[in-house]
Amino acid sequence: MTREPILKGRNLVKRYGKVTALDHCDFDLYPGEILAVIGDNGAGKSTLIKAVSGAVAPDEGDIFLDGKKINFTSPIDARAAGIETVYQTLAMSPALSIADNMFMGRELRKPGFMGKVMRQLDRPAMEKFARAKLNELGLMTIQNINQAVETLSGGQRQGVAVARAAAFGSKVIILDEPTAALGVKESRRVLELILDVRSRGIPIVLISHNMPHVFEVADRVHVHRLGKRLCIIDPKRHSMSDAVAYMTGAKVPEDMNEFA
Amino acid sequence: MAADAHQAKHFEEGLKGASETVAEFHETKSPLKRIQHWLHQTPSAVPMIVLVAALIVFGLLSDNFFKAATLSTILQQIAIVGILGCAQTVVILTAGIDLSVGAIAVFSSVLMGQMSFRYGIPAELSILIGLALGTGMGAINGLLIAFLKLPPFIVTLGTWQVLLASNFIYSANETIRSADVKESAPALQLWGLSIQPGGVRVLFAVFLLIVLVAIMAYVLRQTAWGRHVYAVGDDPEAAALAGVKTRAVLVQVYALAGFFCAIAGWVMIGRFGSVSPTASTGQLGNIQSITAVVIGGISLFGGRGSIVGMFFGALIVGVFEMGLRLVGTDPQWTFFLIGVLIIFAVGVDQWIRKAAA
Numbered sequence: 001m002t003r004e005p006i007l008k009g010r011n012l013v014k015r016y017g018k019v020t021a022l023d024h025c026d027f028d029l030y031p032g033e034i035l036a037v038i039g040d041n042g043a044g045k046s047t048l049i050k051a052v053s054g055a056v057a058p059d060e061g062d063i064f065l066d067g068k069k070i071n072f073t074s075p076i077d078a079r080a081a082g083i084e085t086v087y088q089t090l091a092m093s094p095a096l097s098i099a100d101n102m103f104m105g106r107e108l109r110k111p112g113f114m115g116k117v118m119r120q121l122d123r124p125a126m127e128k129f130a131r132a133k134l135n136e137l138g139l140m141t142i143q144n145i146n147q148a149v150e151t152l153s154g155g156q157r158q159g160v161a162v163a164r165a166a167a168f169g170s171k172v173i174i175l176d177e178p179t180a181a182l183g184v185k186e187s188r189r190v191l192e193l194i195l196d197v198r199s200r201g202i203p204i205v206l207i208s209h210n211m212p213h214v215f216e217v218a219d220r221v222h223v224h225r226l227g228k229r230l231c232i233i234d235p236k237r238h239s240m241s242d243a244v245a246y247m248t249g250a251k252v253p254e255d256m257n258e259f260a
Numbered sequence: 261m262a263a264d265a266h267q268a269k270h271f272e273e274g275l276k277g278a279s280e281t282v283a284e285f286h287e288t289k290s291p292l293k294r295i296q297h298w299l300h301q302t303p304s305a306v307p308m309i310v311l312v313a314a315l316i317v318f319g320l321l322s323d324n325f326f327k328a329a330t331l332s333t334i335l336q337q338i339a340i341v342g343i344l345g346c347a348q349t350v351v352i353l354t355a356g357i358d359l360s361v362g363a364i365a366v367f368s369s370v371l372m373g374q375m376s377f378r379y380g381i382p383a384e385l386s387i388l389i390g391l392a393l394g395t396g397m398g399a400i401n402g403l404l405i406a407f408l409k410l411p412p413f414i415v416t417l418g419t420w421q422v423l424l425a426s427n428f429i430y431s432a433n434e435t436i437r438s439a440d441v442k443e444s445a446p447a448l449q450l451w452g453l454s455i456q457p458g459g460v461r462v463l464f465a466v467f468l469l470i471v472l473v474a475i476m477a478y479v480l481r482q483t484a485w486g487r488h489v490y491a492v493g494d495d496p497e498a499a500a501l502a503g504v505k506t507r508a509v510l511v512q513v514y515a516l517a518g519f520f521c522a523i524a525g526w527v528m529i530g531r532f533g534s535v536s537p538t539a540s541t542g543q544l545g546n547i548q549s550i551t552a553v554v555i556g557g558i559s560l561f562g563g564r565g566s567i568v569g570m571f572f573g574a575l576i577v578g579v580f581e582m583g584l585r586l587v588g589t590d591p592q593w594t595f596f597l598i599g600v601l602i603i604f605a606v607g608v609d610q611w612i613r614k615a616a617a
Contacts, residue, residue, distance in 0.1 A: 055501065075500070075501055075502075076505075079503055085501075089497070089498065089501075091497070091498040091499075091501035091502045092495075092498055092502070093490065093491040093495055093498055093499060093502075093563065094494060095564050096487065096491060096494065096563075100487055100491075101502070104487070104488075104491055104503060105488075105502050105503025105504050106503065107487065109484070118482075119483045119484070119485070120482045120483065121482055121484060121487070123482075151297075151300075
């Protein structure tokens, strides 16, 4: 494969005290693909994702975006670079409205004096944008965009979080267990949403424990084990039981890099 | 292999024919739910209702209550607590608490006075120095809380004592007499001046309080910074992941609280005339401001409530004190009723939270 990865990690190391969460781990995400990251609990998936999304600074190793070395010190840096992450916890403020949450940390201000000097938020513009994005993703029929997030169901909250990432993520979208808390119907919607985002050319990193979901949407599957990338497998050529066997150590892949 | 995936899709075929809409918003219909929803959106409604009810009751009980002079006195008496309440509001919105507000206010007022009288600095400049030092004291609280991750209760319990003691040591317990202040540093007494439309005396301090509440209501509601204050109080980790600089917000919040306390210190000189290190605000300011905030419907758990509610809360305390005095009851009833109100307010807060989910 001659394409250059859009997001690349090399030799990433992260230690928490005596625990090595990332042990010289590599990571590659190619343009336009859905890369699933699977691994057993404690394999270091979350740390890997936090490292590439700026939430955690790796102790060693380099991360490249579009071939350029980057050094994120906070999720804000990663966001500014076009990497949006939907965390498992969703990172939303329950008491604030949908619109407030979608624009948290990147609020729009009114033009002219009111915005520049009085720092007034442009609420109508933010509400219109939030409504448009939610509708565009076909996620919901909104009656009140000023509704507090805590009044939404789990699926609705997930929808708002994915819509936020899809609305602002220009380069990469990272989804951490997006369907873990959802029902069958809502999971289906989120999977459709993921495919929809890919069809717009934005690559996605999908962290999930749900093998049927992973095998349905992923183009490649990154199997994480003991803090590093064990192998990358093609979901069309491997079965779910193979994947589970690799990630739990029950089986050793013959060719570590067959599809890297 | 592929059969696996087929299998996976298979079980979802049962979905066909199910409703296609996901995540529709259902308006709640029952009247009680509607009240809950309304209170959720309008957190200052409860204290406003209590305030109006108190005004009506005292108006009926006492003929003198609805006189302009009475109402102006109430406003006058809540000026300092109200300004401290502005400080306490921003702090409590971040799920913090500031026990040092009274100490910062008294120490700032003493510093303003001593700058003028000990070092001969012009009064206007002394005031600026006092405001800056008050802001600095608040910033120290903020730095300890944001960077050393110490609990706000402990940090401000400590700085309350440290600042109050520093205040006594620095001032050598000396009061600057009102007449002296009036003669050589009248700017210190600015907020004690008044206008008298139709013979009713309204202190500048009252206007200052209203303007500060209005400004903060705007800042908290209409600016990104204000939304960040709520987000930090609501769920600090979520706020940080969403891109809010939570530590910077915390330091700014405590520094702003310190600034408001220093303003309250300046107003104290206007209200009392003299500059006194032993003013009771140093000991009671924190409890009084927390009372106004809690009765005002601001959640002690952070992220909920409005500063207008705090203003109503302070007014309720003022109305109870004045009303019960006019009716001629034992003044202890004031504290009795305020205690009941505090518990009621926190109960309502919990109810709204439950209803919201």
